Amino acid sequence: MAASGTDRMVVVPKQNYHMHRVRNKTSDLLYSIFRYALVIGISFIILYPLFLKVSVAFKDKQDIYNPTIYMIPQHFTLDNIRLAAQVMDYLPLLANTLLFVTITTLLTAISCALAGYGFARFSFPGSNVLFVLVILTILVPTSTLMVPMYLHFRSFDFMGIIQLFTGKNGINLLNTYWPSMITAATAGGLKAGLFIYIFRQFFKGMPKEIEEAALIDGAGGFKTFARIMLPNAISPLITVILFSFVWQYNDTFYSALFMSESPLISLKVASLPAQANQLIPQLMGFGSNSGIKADPNYVAMIVDTGILLAIAPLIILYLFVQRYFVESIERSGVVG
């Protein structure tokens, strides 16, 4: 803290003063060594699996059985990456996933910001009860809603409108992107309750005078929101967009439930080991019925490389935004 220069202004007898200073210095030094040991240790635990995967990704097949190699491979190769990308059908898969995740993230951010603002600044009959219900949506486990949601989207029909016009039993939206889009647009997607809470806390903390000024200048409610409130809400927006993006990217629960056959990275990764086992002999030039099985160690290598390919976009994204990420949370008013 800023007062560290004045901290020993206590009246100390002259002859003791030097000893105090020396003792303080050594204890400070010991503490900072201890702190670095801890920080570096924990960082190592976090980064080690990642380093291991990077090392495996560039390692040649013949290096697997060489016990003298630690981390840095002797024979560099890009074959693993090429093979893993082939098994996963990587580039189209990535493009598709990024498009899907970006759209759901934006929809979630918009709908949650609207709801958060509505709850923070307006009082209408039942507004407190409704906000308690927002909290309830955070608390109820998603598995409770799983079966009804599944059946609901299997024959989707909004208030019987489709049956009214066509006489059919609704449309099957499973294995399309609509279920996720609809839940995201209605602020009901992954952890949306938490996002609404974050936005509400932030908007509550903003001075009311801003809106009153806008009102006097003749701006309507939505214009005030879009032009004045939202541009000021950068930090909760970053928080929500990042969390929503990452959680959607990693999500297997909803994607497996609604679109088990869609090309999404999270689903592909989960089935990667089985696929690798099946495809590698073929890709290496053996027929599919030749009965030849790939070396399990090699399959494990490809699986690891595939996992690295799957998380690489997130890591790259994180490298760019981590500064804003930490700072925005500190200021976003997550703290009530």
Place this chain on the structure above:
Amino acid sequence: MRTIRLSLKSRRALLGLAFISPWLVGFIFLFATPLLQSIRFSLSNLSVAPGGYVLDFVGFKNFKDALLVDATFNRILVDSVGAMLLNVPMILFFSLFTATLLNQKFRGRTMARAIFFLPVILASSAVAAAESAGLINLMGDASAVDAAADGGASFNVVSIVRMLADVGLPMAYVDYIVEAIMRIYEIISSSGVQILIFLAALQSVPGSMYEVAKIEGATAYESFWKITFPMVSPLILTNVIYTIIDSFAGSPVTQAIYQTAFKTQNFGLSSAMSWLYTLVIGLVLIVVGWVLSRRVHYN
């Protein structure tokens, strides 16, 4: 054109309703309705028919089946609630400790923060599944993986247990600490959000309080317990609740519920299981919230 004259107050109310309307529609059709349906399903025998489903009311049979007939559900439920109760204090302790650490000024702090929050980005059940499957591939079957994991770490554990026991700690504590050390990666990777919440709380503690304490001659230890801890204590409750809810996501119970619904097509039993789970979690949340909220210091 005729306009309806509304008072400012009711105009504001309507505007507010307009802002929350997307959420409200979603809540009614995609949360409340499924929630009620799920109760109905849990009390019925559901069979899927073309273009819909048929319900036969069976009363509490599904609940009885889940608890008394199903071979594993009992055990999985008790196990995962037990694991959660063990995990919550560990995660909480670790995240408060780490947040205090990261809140101090030292060279390389930005980088340390970036690394410590990496697990938030990378925590993915899909990756975890693929990793263990990759290992199984390598080892032949799952029990070999467990054995290998135990074997690899057993040497450290014995020495740690000896050391702690020599210090004179009761065995129960030793067990707990050793378990925490064994699962350090798991704990680190599931405490990212909690660290962020604590860090935000620590930033909001006014620095002048520490200065005053220092002038008064308080040690770092004293100022932690007298200033830092009371100031972040409201967030402990938040974090406990977040941690408990977060433990739903990949828990074996959720998987069992999913399997029952979509592998064995027993939707009624699955709904009953999920309601039992919800009730247990709700009970835990109420008890924990009640106990903690009496001890929390609000300013």
